[in-house]
């Protein structure tokens with residue numbers, strides 16, 4: 001296992017010694033003893049998250065746009081230069097293999113980023129296309145600067161007016177005298193940017209950001225805080241909300257884009273792409289599963305704890321274990337399962353993301369979720385909600 | 401009588417309680433008008449730009465007890481309710497590194513052990529006992545209080561519920577509870593701890609907003625306020641409202657408006673019109689009048705009943721009781737704008753110890769001496785100060801790199817023995833700054849702007865009678881079924897259709913929202 005390019009800085013800052021392994025890298029789970037302070041920095045000021053373990057591929061060549069349009073469910077050929085698209089890619093059966101972003105650097109160069117390696121999948125389709133795929137995972141460090149003050153910090157550290165940079169735009173910016181790529185993207189559901197930095201410049205950029213960030217209450221933030229934010233924002237995570245069709249042991253573990261909330265990324269009516277036929281078919285029928293949010297009833301939870309004379313003592317840490325969801329309190333008819341969840345300190349709600357039978361996934365539907373209180377199993381009402389619990393206007397707004 | 405406008409309900413005053421009351425009533429379909437005297441909303445939970453670029457929580461400065469179910473009921477998060485928890489309570493000391501207590505119990509234990517190994521280990525036991533007591537308190541604050549003497553089934557059930565909560569404590573904790581409700585903060589803490597230094601900030605939380613000393617019986621139970629926080633963990637009960645405590649009020653106001661309430665500022669009510677024992681409407685200072693089925697007052701009991709209604713409409717026994725209801729404001733506030741982060745001599749780095757509560761209460765005797773002066777009508781020359789630097793956590797309140805130091809100060813007795821508060825104001829402000837500067841040597845060089853609020857100023861600005869920050873002392877004889885006075889503890893008044901919803905009603909002061917909510921439910925006839 002190895003550290004990311006920021007490891008030396010993180011080692012000094014990580015008071016809690018809580019690390020996690022992410023794609024073979026040491027990643028900080030929480031710098032502080034109290035991870036929720038990092039969450040609050042992300043939501044109230046700004047947080048800096050090391051996302052270097054993301055897999056990054058440069059796709060270059062005359063046919064790179066055509067190649068990516070063939071692989072992705074989204075029509076990448078239509079993506080403008082300096083724009084980023086969030087998309088997923090499927091196998092021939094229309095089952096999702098991975099999800100990530102595609103940034104168009106120029107006419108013939110794209111940066112693909114995703115959580116898991118997909119070099120071989122991208123290369124599989126090269127035949128007949130004039131394009132090459134370069135794995136730049138280790139060459140590019142990556143930071144996510146997220147939160148309501150992310151823009152101010154980036155402006156102050158780059159001296160560049162990026163106020164007009166739109167949601168999912170990308171451009172080159174100088175930070176601490178180093179040219180880096182910046183995209184207005186992120187995984188927190190808030191105003192924020194992702195910074196793609198040549199490895200050699202990583203520490204200079206980190207230091208510049210943290211110094212400038214002092215005036216804006218910036219904190220380095222770990223994966224736990226990030227997880228809380230992405231659940232509030234309703235963003236799915238591979239291996240948690242879905243499994244790659246390439247690695248699923250059984251058919252039942254595979255999902256189509258429509259089943260994991262990515263139906264909107266699928267652009268069906270165009271030149272052929274991997275999985276198109278299957279997806280066309282599915283779009284005409286009804287997918288059996290849907291991604292949904294669950295708002296787990298608080299007064300019922302409180303009442304369960306009260307029975308034991310306890311105050312409601314939910315963990316403040318986000319969780320990602322599968323928890324059954326039922327139609328009935330007796331827990332006889334299971335209609336799906338929650339995949340991850342968190343106490344939302346801002347919304348004062350206990351929320352979860354879930355995969356539900358399509359007919360049960362209508363917002364407002366009252367279901368039952370299993371909950372263990374003091375060694376006893378119970379069911380608590382969980383109301384179906386859009387997965388997007390938190391969606392502030394500043395996420396997409398521009399400041400001129 | 402002919403009125404200008406008709407509403408179902410008029411709420412007088414847009415403090416957070418008035419706004420919450422209005423929001424619940426509007427949500428239930430009532431046509432609601434809120435009338436606020438000032439140009440800003442929020443009352444004592446207000447944010448104002450007192451100095452260009454600096455937004456101050458002018459009066460209240462931290463949020464703790466706000467009822468989470470109100471956030472959910474009124475969808476306040478969507479309307480901007482945003483409270484950021486604090487991780488630390490820091491007590492700088494003249495010598496040594498000071499004492500910082502953290503959310504993490506082991507980290508706290510190590511800090512306390514510098515002063516007493518015994519106390520370090522007792523501290524979590526104390527916290528546990530207090531958390532259990534806090535549960536009892538929660539059973540009390542989230543409902544309208546039962547009354548003495550009534551055999552109505554709902555009343556009997558309410559008493560029974562409390563009895564069960566009490567019995568649930570078990571014999572040991574029942575004894576602790578009895579002590580908690582009768583002893584002084586200092587004496588109660590003596591039962592647990594030996595270090596006068598650790599006891600300093602703990603005892604200080606027993607006197608906030610009261611005109612009592614840490615050795616005055618009846619101050620211990622106030623310690624509970626620190627253990628009633630909800631899910632966000634033990635210490636997690638205190639936090640900064642983003643954009644100042646006015647942010648809480650503004651979220652409530654937006655919710656009220658979203659449900660259809662109408663809010664008017666610079667609309668000072670001078671009179672509640674009473675006809676045949678019923679409140680019929682209100683008249684403003686400018687002569688405008690408004691009619692409504694129900695009038696709710698967010699003002700304190702004296703201002704409402706003596707000020708707006710008038711003694712002739714009230715039973716004489718009640719006026720007598722209202723006169724006896726104690727205000728006796730004892731707190732001041734000093735708000736500073738700084739051009740950089742000040743440095744603590746005892747812990748010079750800019751660290752997380754500065755991001756929470758900063759308590760100038762070096763030991764128990766210091767606090768009692770501060771009270772000694774106040775008892776005889778002078779302000780404390782070396783006061784207890786509860787300071788926060790919200791700008792280290794919330795960049796929205798000050799320009800980049802600049803900071804706000806907000807200082808809550810005791811004691812500043814409303815009734816001065818000599819002189820007036822206009823004459824004393826600056827000297828009092830100097831004493832506060834001098835006291836702080838003895839811990840932060842570079843403080844004075846950093847001050848860009850200073851506002852000193854004495855109890856007299858609070859009365860003038862916020863309409864807080866005698867400058868009492870809680871609309872009346874939170875002493876036990878003025879609480880629960882006796883708040884504000886016996887026989888009037890259900891948000892009702894002797895005037896039919898006139899209700900109270902401010903901090904002068906159960907469960908009392910603080911940015912809690914419970915009074916506003918429970919008053920609304922009483923008016924709507926919903927179970928409380």
Ligand SMILES: Cc1cc2nc3c(=O)[nH]c(=O)nc-3n(C[C@H](O)[C@H](O)[C@H](O)COP(=O)(O)OP(=O)(O)OC[C@H]3O[C@@H](n4cnc5c(N)ncnc54)[C@H](O)[C@@H]3O)c2cc1C
Pocket residue numbers: 412413414415416417418435436437438441442443444445458459460461462463464465667668669670698699731732733808858861862863864868869870871901902903904908909910911912915
């Ligand atoms: C200096 C200070 C510090 C404090 N610190 C904290 C703290 O840190 N944390 C905490 O929880 N609590 C704190 N408190 C207590 C808390 O702020 C109050 O208990 C609470 O805000 C009171 O809310 P309320 O809605 O009941 O009344 P108020 O906020 O007093 O609202 C009453 C409203 O009525 C308006 N009004 C008055 N007269 C009229 C009239 N004639 N016509 C129309 N409107 C009128 C007023 O302008 C005001 O807006 C503090 C209070 C003060 C003063």
